[in-house]
Amino acid sequence: MSRFEPRRFLLGLAAPVLALLVAVLVTSLILVITGDPVADVWSQMLKAPKPGQATDMINNAVVLYFSAIAVAIGFRMNLFNIGVDGQYRVAAFAAAAVGGQALLPGPLNIVLILLVAMATGALWAGIAAWLKVTRGVSEVISTIMLNSIATGVVAWLLAKVAAEQSAGSNDIGTKRLPDSSHLDGFVLLAGTQKKVYGLIVLAVVVGFLYWFVINRTRFGYDLRATGRSESAAVASGVNVKRMVLSSMLLSGAVAGMVGLPLLLGENYNYGTDFQAGLGFSGIAIALIGRNNAIGIALGALLWSYLDKQAVTLPIATDVDDSIVKIIQGVMVLAVVIAYEVVRRLGKRIEQQQVTRELAAQDRQPVAEGASA
Amino acid sequence: MPSTGTAVELHGITKRFPGVVANKDVEIVVRTGTVHAVVGENGAGKSTLMKILYGVQRPDEGTITVNGQQVDLRSPTDAIKAGIGMVFQHFMLADNLTVLENVVLGAEKLHGIGAGARKEIERISQAYGLGIRPGDLVADLGVGARQRVEILKVLYRGAKILILDEPTAVLVPQEVDELFDNLAELKSEGLTVLFISHKLDEVLKVADEITVIRRGTTVQTVDPKSVTARRLAELMVGSELPTPQTEDSTVTDEVALRIEGVTLGASAGPKVLDGIDLTIHAGEVVGIAGVEGNGQAELVEVVMGMRDANAGTIMFGHTDITDWHTREIREAGIGYIPEDRHRHGLLLDAPLWENRILGHQTEEPNVNGLLIDAKDAKRDTDRIVQEYDVRTPSIFVTAGSLSGGNQQKLIIGREMSHTPKVLVAAHPTRGVDVGAQSAIWDHIRAARREGLGVLLISADLDELIGLSDTIRVILRGRLSGEFDPDTVTAEELGAAMTGADTGTHADTKEEGA
Incomplete structure (x- = not known):
């Protein structure tokens, strides 16, 4: 096993991406419920800044x-x-x-x-x-x-x-x-x-x-x-x-x-x-x-x-800019949850991997010792 | 014993986790009204199997039959409905609540939370001889009593089949006997007990049938009357056990550690430690026997500088280390194998090589001036993994992903790598399988030959007798009696540990100093 593990890296990346998606989803939902123009808000938010x-x-x-x-x-x-x-x-x-x-x-x-x-x-x-x-x-x-x-x-x-x-x-x-x-x-x-x-x-x-x-x-x-x-x-x-x-x-x-x-x-x-x-x-x-x-x-x-x-x-879409506070708030909540979920998932995967690799070592006792 | 039918039948149970088979074709038949032991090394698949039976995990294949009916256990709630209850190794009790409150917590609908519940608790306690009073505060109860509360909790919820996971791990011999009496009581009332353990002599004493598990599958079910502990161990590890060898004494005249008059606790009221006098010579293993909670943990903490004694001095060789800080004490050459490796010995979320640094953050090869020397620490971790046979795929996995025995081997390797002059070892083989246990004992014996002085705290009498040059007994914070491990019997030690030999222990107190 090497020091750098693509899996761990991907897991680490998954959490913030997931949180961002959840934030976008929840915010969109709120916009829909309040009858605000969802598409306009996102196109405004995603507009490339000058x-x-x-x-x-x-x-x-x-x-x-x-x-x-x-x-x-x-x-x-x-x-x-x-x-x-x-x-x-x-x-x-x-x-x-x-x-x-x-x-x-x-x-x-x-x-x-x-x-x-x-x-x-x-x-x-x-x-x-x-x-x-x-x-x-x-x-x-x-x-x-x-x-x-x-x-x-x-x-x-x-x-x-x-x-x-x-x-x-x-x-x-x-x-x-x-x-x-x-x-x-x-x-x-x-x-x-x-x-x-x-x-x-x-x-x-x-x-x-x-x-x-x-x-x-x-x-x-x-x-x-x-x-x-x-x-x-x-x-x-x-x-x-x-x-x-x-x-x-x-x-x-x-x-x-x-x-x-x-x-x-x-x-x-x-x-x-x-x-x-x-x-x-x-x-x-x-x-x-x-x-x-x-x-x-x-x-x-x-x-x-x-x-x-x-x-x-507010100027472009007539939606109050407080909506951003909601995005940010949801993002933080989602990120905390996502990190914890990913941490537990990573822990479980690691435990299984350790068990598996040890079992593999047992099957071929010739290749002794830890391979770093 | 009444054994009309079968309480539990497991047939062809197989549980796979991605890439690994935890259980394979497990076959167990438990007769009603018996104590059925399941033994196996750590990691043999006992816990997974019990989790399956308690509905925590679902098997991929196989059938579970309870009282003749095939059941599908999707959650512990299903298991409880089927009459299966589990007593976990780590108690789940709220200290600041009474027994009554703890028992009804989550089961308020059964008998309410008042007089009805109280009556039911008293009835169960009476019926099975548990000796539990519903009004007692759990904080005031000892370990044995807490365990009985846990058993009562399970019975209160209507369980007829009890799973006890390593119930004796936390108990001292007398409490173990009490527990076995309780189990006999349960059995005579027609209840069924599944007893998980790796302590073979206990299993032989208490069980009506023993099923051995090795590498996830059931090896054999044997009758305790026709099998020896040695044969059981061989079934468990699948190989011949090494014979314990008696060794010549390596005790020298050189004092490694001298504890004089160490007292802990307020001037009024009972003291946690009361005038402890103890000398450990180079090459000597001094074993401290005692019922848990009589000051062993505190003695270790005082020696390690994690607590300040109210009186007394501790000399390390010719140096007074009474007021030293933990780090200075460890740097000076006192190794430490803590009682609770998860709380005190490891950073479970950190990789092995970072755990190799723990406790030696200021010493070679871990550091380079004020910086951590990751390269050398990693290389040395590799060496420890090799020399101490830590079974791990790499030194970059977290300590928490290793089994208890391998975690402990890492700790032993780490402490021994700094060639300590004194080793404080608290329960060094607790919760460790047979293979790792004998390896750990060998390491301690080898270091003792090199002149290491060891303060050994243990609840395992075999360990105390097998390793120690001198055995002292601690009771209510005082050291009583000094025993020669070659001649002492378990009965003598047991008597001293409970104060049954009251007449003598006060007189023998001064002998060892």
Whole structure:
């Protein structure tokens, strides 16, 4: 038996494809029931995006990618960091406030912004980790609560440090980053002036590091072992409390990066109009991408594609763009179910294969030993 | 014994899974009012057969006849209707509910959930001498009592034919005897028992007839009165058994592990471990006998650093490791064969080579600095698979897809590969077939000759007597008595394990230290 098994690969691919089909089916059904034009909606959704739109999709996906990786770090050891949403907002605010002061010249300020964002995200997630390790508080509960606390804290601090209000707007925000701290990115797709966020590079680096640390390092092994069986991990010498603390801090640090592409490449400050809710999409994308660095990238692109295609839906078809939320929701549910079904199926097939191959070995005892 | 008719007849039962035949032409005839044992090695097809009889799986060919009528069992519900009940090896009881609540759960329609059900439970308990009180909380019950609750659950649902899957695996000798008394009671009331096991002496003791299964098919049905355990084992494995050899002592003066005054538990109330003193020398196997739940598991966890003792010290050679963390203890050279390999010994969803790393994440050949050295780990896994005869098609299949015996051989191979100075082995051959058992014993004996000190926890007296240089008995968290395995009898050990020798155990306590 070889390392690479086409069957396992196909099984892995079957789950997301199946989930997508189910999502399409259920959504179509809903459209039929509500008497909406099914064909029109799908032709609109499947219309090839223009280069400008495509760039938007990529940019949105970059942001979602950080969010989903942050969630996935926790998932890999059965930690549910529902608090990415709060973590990135607190982090983005802190980074914007510090960055706006222009304490360091040029690119150094960008590095400072990055570090402040990571540290703040880690700190905010660290509260939940600390509560879990010392008091046994479920991280699900504490991170959800910290999300809501984050909203309050950021609003309050924003009012304190707010720079001048722009004329005719109720929006307040932190001081604008100096021009030298802007990362406007670069034009990726021909046929548009729109630029892809410069931090797409950071996303690729984070994705690679995520894969490398989880799969290639001792720390990653301990983390995965804890996720697979905490009791076995403890018996193998893993200090589970320390693992909870460090993985939560890592997750928070990555969560801290979620807002940076927006801060450095689009908004240049943190204001009341800063995009919210990115943390929750991250949970869904981590599920769809199966905590896999590449899978999450594809999931983020798909998610972002659906988000952006929906924008024109009401104009073109008179169907509200909330239908996309239904597609996304059904997809996540279907994907979770499909993965579990595929996992069980794979397990059963493997068991049968082992029995079969052992029986075959028994019949010809000359060919001894394990053939790897 | 009354044996008027047949309770169950299986004829020509064949069950294929894609590419493999789990059962082939199985022929079993179980007479009413008898205890019929089905024995076979792990993976011989016993469980598949019982699943077929309990309606969990359907046979591809063959017929099932219950009480003279051919039946088609599509689900356990059908089986229960036909009067067949199953007591699983792993109990399915809710700890925080009472016996009554556990029994009526899912069978509320039979006798309600109140006085009627209570009366019925008391009646069944009386009739079969189960000694179960409906008001007791299951959490307070011992293993034997829990098993009787499971039996009662099945009887409550009207079963006349009981399937017991490896019922003695979780019991100690005294409890086994009680169970056998219960089975005799059931038999005398005209019920039929199908008893699945691979413990041959027990089968010989309790069964009226024994059917041997090998490689999915029934080999022979024999009369326990006219067959020896050895002959049965030979039927099971299909070959001659190796004769156990007595070996010279390899015990040295060098202390490998010294446990002094280890105590676990709050200062008030009973202690889980109470002043444990124990010394293991290099080349010595110290066996701990005891009824399960008397502190064995906790002793292992304290030694392995998974729990902190409230008092006492643990010396590894000349080093005090009392406060060490599990990882440091394992790195220092204490190997660990956990009691529950699924919970503590393996990552069932991970491939074999990743399981080879488990417990030795910081040691050669698994790592290279801070990185996992997958290449070397894989190569070494291949070596373990070869040397320890782990039966697997490859090292890339998940640990969960192997049989229990092969999982255990992998664990033994892994632990031995790091040349431990001390091995903590908790029930090293539990749930393992005869072939794997003798292989595991040989590995432990070989390592002992090389100077390994072994702390052996076991419920299998043959294993304790066959492997140990010294046997200690643990009772209510205290070590009592020290026995020489060459001269001790099972009766003596049994008495010490239950405290029947109360007069002496307090005095002999200090001897071993």
